[in-house]
Amino acid sequence: MASIYLQEWINKSELDYYTMFVKAWIPFNAWYMDNFYDEVIPRTTDRKIIDFIKDNSNRYRDKIISLLRSNDEHSNEFKMLLSNLHFELERHPIPNEDERISFNNTNLNRNNLPSHVVSFRHHDYKVEFRHTQPRTTKRWICQIISKRGTNNTIHYIDLFNWSLKELHENPSYIAIPNDKKQYLDACFAEMNPKKPEIIILNPTTNSQGVYIQPSSSIEIDKNKNLYFINNYELVSRVIIEILYDLRCKLFHGELHPISANLGIYKYAYQIQNILIKELI
Incomplete structure (x- = not known):
């Protein structure tokens, strides 16, 4: 008789990473509104404040850069989470207006080339x-x-x-x-007005055909041959933009909360949870 409830209890046992990501965003939201909201400039919307955070030194962005630069256990954990998020986004595409949310295809600024x-x-x-x-x-x-x-x-x-x-x-x-x-x-x-930034570098091969790290790159996941370009500020801006895009999908109710997308928000939450601790 008890077996009729088995599937429901299994579903209940899964962590709700959608809600956890929102909870990890709220303190970040409070921090940036307190520090960067400005009616004079003006800088009063989430989008304008996030753009400011992407483009200027601050505790949130600087923490990302520090983790990318380092090679200790904490930094390697952060990079592994980035790798997991990247491959989840590739397996389960989430569209964002005309384009998908992806480390392979992130637009940071409008291309104004006439x-x-x-x-x-x-x-x-x-x-x-x-x-x-x-x-x-x-x-x-x-x-x-x-x-x-x-x-x-x-x-x-x-x-x-x-x-x-x-x-x-x-x-x-x-x-x-x-x-x-x-x-x-x-x-x-x-001429693409949303011309994407390319931060992923393909691995090179040695004389034996074995994949090796490309020159001038950041090693994110050696086992999966994931490498970012050696531009810490640009990579940090892409990471912030992707987290913000994922936030918008949830806050605006544009995401279908199916189990296939849960892994994306699992790793997004874990990344965000590391970063908000820097704000205390």
Whole structure:
């Protein structure tokens, strides 16, 4: 008879890392509102304060950098948690607006590049964002220009938004010869307003084909060949942004709280729990 309750008791035995992550965020929230909230600048929203924390020295960010730099037991535990969080995010993608939350794909600041040109052989591949035009118009202009003769535009595409999907589905893009599409795509990628920061480095191999740590890198998980670029400030900014993105998913009710996502918040909670102790 008691066996009919077995599954429910098993479910109850699992830690609720969603709630635990929220509880670990609350003291951090209180700390940054007390220290960095400013009505004069103004810096009054969570987003603006988090951006300030990412970009300036403070106890929270400095602790991340210290843990990344060191190689003691405490630091190695922190790096292992980062590794676990990274691989959980890869196994169970959580979308964030148009992009997923990932160490492979984190945007820190808007890319305000107005235009970009890629030149190859007899053609210029140009993408332009005409930000002064009304939002209701097609402000993204893509052109392939022939450099022979009078610099004629031989292919022209206009879009409402920066979107690879929208670009690739456009009839004018489909009509472009395949050998030219790669150069237009490369140019378009450089104009991505949410161009991601790349912090993960692929391992190199020695003469025996064994994976080894790439030069100028931070070793995060040797067993899983996970290495970050040797830029502690940038890596710390990415970590803070990912934790904040995960926070927003919970606070805004945008996350489906299924068991598959629980591992993500388990490691996010454990990382956050280490960092908030620095604030006492």
